[in-house]
Amino acid sequence: MQDVAVVGIGLSKHVSKRRDVNIAELVYEAVSAAYEDTGLSPHDIGAVITGNMPAFEGVNLPELWGAGHWGAYNKPLLRITTGGTTGGSVVHGAFYAVASGIFDAVIAIAFEKQSDGDTTMGLNTVALADIAPMLLYGADPTLLISMGGGAIGAVAYQATSYMKSSGCTTHHLDKVAAMCRDNAAKNPYAHLQQPGITPEEVAKTKMMEYPLRFGHCCPATDGACAMIITSGEKAKKITDCPAYIKSCTSCSDEGAVFGLYGGGTANVDPCEQEGCKIAAKKAYELAGIKDPSREIDVAEPYAPFANQLLMFYERLLLCEEGGAPAVLDSGSMYLDGDLPVCPSGGVISTNAIGASAMERVAECAMQIMGKAGEHQVKKEVHNAVAHGWGGALNLIVVAVLGDTPRG
């Protein structure tokens, strides 16, 4: 396998509503920033790998209209879309495009302009497939109303299940949110920046659906991310400190919550996340990492909701199951800790959905390259793990990055 490395990263400004640009222009910001970061131009790139959340902003296959503005004219282009995991899946596509030996340099582009559409309406198209048969089975319509709340309605079940099995309390959720939003204040590309916010302030925000308060939930963001990914050989000529992608794995479980057409596979506990454990285990094996809790220096789990940061910390095999709340209390997850988590501020602070899982990889790469600025962690970073989550709570992507190629 040809070594694969991240050599450049570009991010657009991330806010709720980018009324000053359209989709193509928003993405252009990230793409041009990535090129500026490396000194490369589209002429140096073999292919474009792109994706966003389909159906959220009312344009089908937006690259058909927009990619000419992203340097894709007369280039190979591959569109990969997998819901919340899209950005990670796009990175995986770029990884394989280079690892296969077919290309030496590609650009990976992921984005979302949620203000052009209605995200919860988009998500409800997913739920509709379940709702009709559930009514036939005699489900209580009030249950369906809670499901109609988009992601929060589904994640509430996951959160309570996680709290029951781990001993996580609502105070832990408040602490996670405060930690992430404070980190976000150090990241100029983060959306919700709340420097110095305390868990007590989070605890006073409005209850959305127990146990999730407003302060525990991600915002809806307009934003784009682009990454230039090359072969190891080429990377050395472009930058002194490439971030190598050591492994990319994904694992898709059966649809949690209700399962296919409410057909009984619903028995998968939404906090079990077996897929995440399988994907993480394989990613570490491929990357030559034996003890992730010691060898991983930074983790960027995809956690739009506070409970998920702790849950996925465990499912990424960074501690024992049920151990994450205590790890949080120990202080090791903060920027100056032993294993900082979401130094970028995480998805709970910035969620341009299609881009979010890519921004996890981008943050890991920046931390390895030492380019994270104010949110650079204190410790030296040799290995980092990035994660994405989505679907009906059932899709997982994992990538392990390092300052050396896969051994």
Add this chain to the structure above:
Amino acid sequence: MEKKVAVVGYAQTRYEPDSDASREILVLEVAEGALKSAGITRDDVDTVITANNDYLDGRTISNMRLVEPAGAWLKDESKVEMDGAYAALYAMMRILSGDHDVALVIGVGQASVYATYIPGIMTLDPTFDRERGLLNEVSAAALQARAYMNAYGITEEHIAEVSVKNLRNAALNPLALRQMPDLTTDEVLDSRMLYSPVRELNAFPPSDGACGVVLASADKVPGITGNPAWIRGVGFSHDSYLTERPLHKLESLKLAAESAYAMADIADPKEEIGLAEIHENFAHEELMAYEALGFCGQGKGGELMQSGATRIDGELPVNPSGGALSANAACAVGLARITEATMQVRGEAGERQVQGVTTALAHGQTGPCAQENIVFILGGE
């Protein structure tokens, strides 16, 4: 590319205008069928790639509902939101990386659940072109057909002959939707006008169906089959948006073909390729593809058609299966072309078998007026 990845199994559903089966059942049918055709089980599969479009599916994250029927649970799964041939490309890249050995690739389309031309409208520039309400998949194709005719003196008769050839060939393909063994040029020219010059029999039939293929690495092929279809080359390219490029030629197909030929070490495509399966959503696209693929000179697609060379008994048969004019389950079409090309090089194409095919070309496309194109070159053992 020398014998690194091969197609070792395949399955297609019957293509129907309004299938009784759900998308999940269509996918299940081809997942089971493709594995059975390869003689392997779900346990042998490392990675599953599906091709689907969420606007066509009516649900966002359409792949998450295909995890179970595609046999992808607890496996490394992803989705390409393009024609199915691109899903095969992604699966091939995964295998070439060395991290995967066996991939199941599935494309599915169920036209009976959506208004056919609406998703095409949703791909347009939302500020101007969509609001004007003039462009859709068919009207855009009509503009392209007219631009092509005007540029090279192509006539409606040339285009009608493509439909006659393909829909007659389709009578030899038991899975095809439109089987018209006695079709004549006059009947095509008398069929309902959609947007001038595109008539009903020049346009694809909205179809329900799915296609699945199994790809395997060189290490795994011998244990699976003695008759693989090796992927010798692949190329793909993206052209500019509909209103920002000349429509009378398929530049991205030309670039895709050049890459694929270079990888497959093909210098003279007309001589070296024994058969082509082209993804022609509209009849005129096949003529344009002849030119872009180097089967004839620029503007000579009509002449090549009239020479009879691309008939099933010609020197370079194109679409002996009936092509996309005979069955068109949106994201399965390019994968179906790969499947048909595989069947031909393996000698398994039944009544539509062309004798002595050692090298076959398969084509897929995405976007209005064939904006994005991909070309595979397959070769037998």
